[in-house]
Amino acid sequence: MDKLLITGGQALSGNVAISGAKNAALPILFSTLLADDIVTLTNIPHLNDVTTTIALLGRLGADITLGDNMTVEVDPRSVNEHVAPYELVRTMRASILALGPLVAKHGKGQVSLPGGCAIGARPVNLHIHGLELMGADIVVEHGYIKADVPGGRLKGAHILMDTVSVTGTENLLMAATLADGRTVIENAAREPEVVDLANCLIAMGAKIQGVGTSKLVIDGVERLSGVNYRVQPDRIETGTFLVAAAVTRGSVTCTHTDPSLLEAVLVKLEEAGAVVETGEDWIKLDMQGCRPKAVDVTTAPYPAFPTDMQAQFTVLNAVAQGAARIKETIFENRFMHVPELSRMGADISLDGNNALVRGVETLSGAEVMATDLRASASLVIAGLVAGGETLVDRIYHIDRGYECIEDKFSMLGANIRRVK
Ligand code: EPU
Numbered sequence: 001m002d003k004l005l006i007t008g009g010q011a012l013s014g015n016v017a018i019s020g021a022k023n024a025a026l027p028i029l030f031s032t033l034l035a036d037d038i039v040t041l042t043n044i045p046h047l048n049d050v051t052t053t054i055a056l057l058g059r060l061g062a063d064i065t066l067g068d069n070m071t072v073e074v075d076p077r078s079v080n081e082h083v084a085p086y087e088l089v090r091t092m093r094a095s096i097l098a099l100g101p102l103v104a105k106h107g108k109g110q111v112s113l114p115g116g117c118a119i120g121a122r123p124v125n126l127h128i129h130g131l132e133l134m135g136a137d138i139v140v141e142h143g144y145i146k147a148d149v150p151g152g153r154l155k156g157a158h159i160l161m162d163t164v165s166v167t168g169t170e171n172l173l174m175a176a177t178l179a180d181g182r183t184v185i186e187n188a189a190r191e192p193e194v195v196d197l198a199n200c201l202i203a204m205g206a207k208i209q210g211v212g213t214s215k216l217v218i219d220g221v222e223r224l225s226g227v228n229y230r231v232q233p234d235r236i237e238t239g240t241f242l243v244a245a246a247v248t249r250g251s252v253t254c255t256h257t258d259p260s261l262l263e264a265v266l267v268k269l270e271e272a273g274a275v276v277e278t279g280e281d282w283i284k285l286d287m288q289g290c291r292p293k294a295v296d297v298t299t300a301p302y303p304a305f306p307t308d309m310q311a312q313f314t315v316l317n318a319v320a321q322g323a324a325r326i327k328e329t330i331f332e333n334r335f336m337h338v339p340e341l342s343r344m345g346a347d348i349s350l351d352g353n354n355a356l357v358r359g360v361e362t363l364s365g366a367e368v369m370a371t372d373l374r375a376s377a378s379l380v381i382a383g384l385v386a387g388g389e390t391l392v393d394r395i396y397h398i399d400r401g402y403e404c405i406e407d408k409f410s411m412l413g414a415n416i417r418r419v420k
Helices: 022-034 048-060 093-106 125-133 166-177 192-203 235-247 263-271 307-318 337-343 373-385 396-401 405-411
Strands: 003-007 013-017 039-042 063-066 072-075 108-112 137-141 144-148 158-160 182-186 207-209 215-219 227-230 251-255 275-278 283-286 323-327 347-351 354-358 367-369 389-393 415-419
Touching (some): 022 048, 022 072, 022 093, 022 166, 022 192, 022 235, 048 063, 048 396, 093 144, 125 166, 166 182, 192 227, 235 251, 307 323, 307 337, 337 367, 405 415
Parallel strands (some): 158 182, 367 389
Antiparallel strands (some): 003 389, 039 072, 063 072, 108 144, 182 215, 251 283, 275 283, 323 354, 347 354
């Protein structure tokens, strides 16, 4: 199993090109199942979760061509299977995003129930309930969600999401595009990835109003066409590199990104003492050699502070001047990085979903274990600032969501390499 070996202590400096957004690419890849023609997607990141999604689309019968620079061309006209099997779903929960398009386009679909997850229970009741309101008959048996639409076409419905759910909103939004009549999704997620998916669907011919708000109104159409669509930049990858720059007291410019997608994160970085400059597609963070100041953080749905940046800010606070409180409100078990950071010398007290982080002067390198994607990223950042060597194990989590992470950090001056 691969590991990352990091020798800490270098202030990061230079430019890093940000990849396409994982959490936008995945739903957009699944949305190709809705089209009647070839869909060409660009700026698709080269990640394990993308490979899993492409494998799943292929298993359903789609014809897929990979071009240069991760251009992906999907011809969904040959889809003749409707089952997303356990062996693929168990490696990626986002496979649930196959359900809405399959049911909307083919009148039936089966997706294995995603299994347990390190960060919380992560039920899919809202996905199921919304599709039932749109007329699907759904049973959950033998570990599968099995959906059938009597008559073959979903009907528009008025759906109130009890909890703001990103993939829940995406699944129902995709399903509604081909339903008969109007669907209203209240308390919809407003995350930029939902907006990117909606924009792609609109380019395919979908009729969607309220994009970027908590009320989506979708008038179903008979068919969606092929399209050429570019996936938005990854705001979480951007934020991860900016925090790494702040923690190492460096100066880094992220290019090929979009500052408007991460305002809450930039505000917190400025509060931590960073000098942040932005252009249309770049963000420069300069710590001017100073130690960051501790900042309180509460995670919540967009536009508030993202849960996917919580672990990285835990590390920032771990080496900052002062103490800060971190409150996680989205997932019930998303502090798995804390015991590992404590082994590196961090001073963090946990009380349920609250962490009190007291900044220490320095961390010390250790062998640590990655537990989920963002926790892994936080351990890499900790390794970059720690004295001595840090060995991060189980980095397959990182490869699910960060493209060439060791190459990108090396180009910023970090001493990091992949070892077997
Ligand atoms: N929830 C329910 N019922 C549902 C669906 C969700 O109770 O049917 C609850 C969840 O248990 C959670 C809350 O709603 O407490 C929010 O979860 P959400 O559904 O928004 O999460 P998700 O759609 O499964 C996506 C991202 C996550 C990101 C969250 C929150 C993708 C593929 N995944 O997950 O990304 O943390 O939204 O922003 O888009 C990551 O990239 O590392 C990652 C975990």
